[in-house]
Amino acid sequence: MARSEAVRGATGALARPSWAGAAAIGGGLQSEAWLAWLAAASIAVFLTSNPLYLATACLVGLVVYSSLPGGRRRQAYSLIVKIGVLFALLSIPFNLLTGSAGASVLFSLPRLTFPGWLGGATLGGDATAESLVYAGSRALRLIALVLFAAAFNVGVNHYRLLRLMPAALKQVGVVVTVAVLLIPQALVQTRALAEAQRLRGRRVRGVRSIAGLTVPVLAGALERSIQRAESLDARGFGALGPAVGRRSRRLSLLAISSACLAALGGFGYFYYGGTPLFAVAALAAGMAAAVLAVRSQGKGLAASHYSQEPLTRPAVAVAACSLSSLALFLGLRVLDAGDVSYFPFPSIQAPDFHPLAVFAALLLLSPAFHLVWGAGSAREAEDD
Numbered sequence: 001m002a003r004s005e006a007v008r009g010a011t012g013a014l015a016r017p018s019w020a021g022a023a024a025i026g027g028g029l030q031s032e033a034w035l036a037w038l039a040a041a042s043i044a045v046f047l048t049s050n051p052l053y054l055a056t057a058c059l060v061g062l063v064v065y066s067s068l069p070g071g072r073r074r075q076a077y078s079l080i081v082k083i084g085v086l087f088a089l090l091s092i093p094f095n096l097l098t099g100s101a102g103a104s105v106l107f108s109l110p111r112l113t114f115p116g117w118l119g120g121a122t123l124g125g126d127a128t129a130e131s132l133v134y135a136g137s138r139a140l141r142l143i144a145l146v147l148f149a150a151a152f153n154v155g156v157n158h159y160r161l162l163r164l165m166p167a168a169l170k171q172v173g174v175v176v177t178v179a180v181l182l183i184p185q186a187l188v189q190t191r192a193l194a195e196a197q198r199l200r201g202r203r204v205r206g207v208r209s210i211a212g213l214t215v216p217v218l219a220g221a222l223e224r225s226i227q228r229a230e231s232l233d234a235r236g237f238g239a240l241g242p243a244v245g246r247r248s249r250r251l252s253l254l255a256i257s258s259a260c261l262a263a264l265g266g267f268g269y270f271y272y273g274g275t276p277l278f279a280v281a282a283l284a285a286g287m288a289a290a291v292l293a294v295r296s297q298g299k300g301l302a303a304s305h306y307s308q309e310p311l312t313r314p315a316v317a318v319a320a321c322s323l324s325s326l327a328l329f330l331g332l333r334v335l336d337a338g339d340v341s342y343f344p345f346p347s348i349q350a351p352d353f354h355p356l357a358v359f360a361a362l363l364l365l366s367p368a369f370h371l372v373w374g375a376g377s378a379r380e381a382e383d384d
Helices: 002-015 019-025 031-046 050-067 073-095 129-155 158-163 168-198 208-234 249-270 277-298 312-337 355-363 367-384
Strands: 105-113 122-128
Touching: 031 050, 031 129, 031 312, 031 367, 050 129, 050 355, 050 367, 073 129, 073 168, 129 168, 158 168, 168 208, 168 277, 208 249, 249 277, 312 355, 312 367
Parallel strands: none
Antiparallel strands: 105 122
């Protein structure tokens, strides 16, 4: 009797989906919430050029990234964040060296002008405060995007996220997922190898020690790639029927039309300036054609799921806050309010700081609030 109850308990444990372990990766937030937050935050920083708003976005990304639970994945992405911030800061002097404009001259550099057959580019010259602010705004936008991407990749469950992909994009999603996880896994393995060599009495210093780490890391990456390929092949991944494998001419024509319409709309938007109606219409038609092509291609593909994870209230709240923040930034951009379209040329002026934009940026802190509150609730439950 006791044995049968134990067997039934073990069977029930296997049958129930292990949501707790998957949710613990992102502090309890589901993939849908992280995806909505990343999309809203990334689009919001492209809707403004105000350095004050961009600095606030960097602070928001840093807070959300710091609130995530520490682990091997976060340690791996910490190096990526440092490299991204370094390259973003290096872009400021590079933009100043490639030419400046504006009335407020800070200092002068030796000028070098290339001939016309080499493009006529100018290096050096007068470095102005307007160009410095413009370059700093672009660097702040890049830092914010790096922090958003790092927080998203540390918090999200990539395998749960892969299930949200349309059936026609499953194979592309697997390739992207493996590519995204390749760098942090390689960094984790590099640290493990360096620690192992240090325990054996070998010092990992200088360029000479790189060769001793590169070969084992590449060998481990190749071995993991072969294991993934064998596991995917054993599960029948990518196996299509004869009817599905043959792409119809209609879908091919639809995909080509969507690409042409999107290219035409982008050219009209950036070349003519402003918001020409035909450019917006072409972009909308191209996006609609692409969505229709993906849905039509995915109808013949059968996708099975082992378990379905319902949306939780925290995930819905985070997604709602993220979309509300994006809507506020869109409204400010359309109404041209709050100085979201700040431009320091021809003479520099202090940018405005609208309270509504601050509130929109604070809405993007919703994952951090949930992570801190969820950690506190779990700690209280353990104490009880």
